[in-house]
Amino acid sequence: DTAVSQTPKYLVTQMGNDKSIKCEQNLGHDTMYWYKQDSKKFLKIMFSYNNKELIINETVPNRFSPKSPDKAHLNLHINSLELGDSAVYFCASSQVIGGNSPLHFGNGTRLTVT
């Protein structure tokens, strides 16, 4: 059983298109995140949701819109894709909000914009 699963694993698309990445966790966690990993492996938080409510929004272009239909799902929709959006996007979840608890990551979605 995969604890945090993302789809698709690979996404190749052209500039200007709109695409979505889906994430589901079966750990019963209340908090979910999107992280971006660039070509130099640098990991940076984009968004955090707690029980469907947006908690953290890190200076991300508003072309990126997360949506959490329930606390087990956090999707990421990207409009008008740009070359600089090419990266690996990781979904993660954690049990405790407002405290410090381990993040559980999915295996990532490699987005390539051509």
Added chain:
Amino acid sequence: GENVEQHPSTLSVQEGDSAVIKCTYSDSASNYFPWYKQELGKGPQLIIDIRSNVGEKKDQRIAVTLNKTAKHFSLHITETQPEDSAVYFCAASNKSGFQKLVFGTGTRLLVSP
């Protein structure tokens, strides 16, 4: 905000040797310091973490030390094995407000047989 620096960026060792990765952080309020291992094509996985009320923590071949005064923490891997080869990330966060882990820049560890 928090800033985490990590060194070295790459580390090559022979099987059986020890490996040490070091990180420094800037925010004295940070109190949680996890280490993640990322294998090729996978997401980062927690391997060990330490909280600011503890100076050292060990789990089999892996240990982490924390020096709050100097604001640095280190990962020690003893008796390295080829399967330890991966990218390792340190991270830091504080408990005020909602958890926001800030990651270091990663260390690529290569263990040669």
